[in-house]
Amino acid sequence: MNILILEDEPRNAKRLIRLLSDIDRTFIVEGPLASIKETVEFFQSGKTTDLILADIRLTDGLSFEALKYAPATVPIIFTTAYDEYAVQAFKFNSFDYLLKPLDPDELETAIDKATKAGKNYTDENLQQLFDALQKNKFRYRERFLLPYRDGYKTVRVSDINHIETENKTVYLRLNNGTSEVVNVSMDELEHQLNPDYFFRANRQYIINVEHVLFLGNYFGGKLIVRLKGYPKTEIQVSKEKAQRLKEWIDR
The missing domain is CATH 3.40.50.2300 (Response regulator)
Known part of the structure; x- marks a missing residue:
């Protein structure tokens, strides 16, 4: 078959x-x-x-x-x-x-x-x-309900600068510079978040278009993404995704 x-x-x-x-x-x-x-x-x-x-x-x-x-x-x-x-x-x-x-x-x-x-x-x-x-x-997901002290707190999707996975842990990197851990996989988040605003740059990062500061050319047709508020973070985008990223931003 x-x-x-x-x-x-x-x-x-x-x-x-x-x-x-x-x-x-x-x-x-x-x-x-x-x-x-x-x-x-x-x-x-x-x-x-x-x-x-x-x-x-x-x-x-x-x-x-x-x-x-x-x-x-x-x-x-x-x-x-x-x-x-x-x-x-x-x-x-x-x-x-x-x-x-x-x-x-x-x-x-x-x-x-x-x-x-x-x-x-x-x-x-x-x-x-x-x-x-x-x-x-x-x-599409609008907020996260997260454990906090003896209760819960909410994080709005609009407050997310980017999302990063590190050592199998997924972090919401927020615009105020803080981070929150979520028990949701990157693949699940990619489908739950509105693609008009969120882009899966690579296996490690999902970025928010509202906070893209600069796209830099990199060897082999790749791109480097820099984000507002996170000057030390450089996100590499493959040649295969680079053109789609530029089209996604230039709308």
């Missing part, structure tokens, strides 16, 4: 490929494709597949835009970080979905179900799901 993966996070894609191999070594994995553009080109070239595993968000938008070009008979399983509204939308429109991090047993069950049932959607409910998620913008 051929399985097409739509996933813009390399680590997630590698793990998914490994899980698929563990389930059945005869699976032929295609991709991962990280963008709408790549996915549309894949289908327009006449290629097809037996099953699609699709992350909701790709580098250049929501995967639904590309799935309009998929063959009408191919089942789709969506993968997503937890979002209450998104989960409700999937259930309402009867779509198969898996929550990240993916559970091997749940993945195997979903694949078995999808291949036995065949196509699991209509063009109409695919559009309804797309419209619903667009309208609500996934209800």
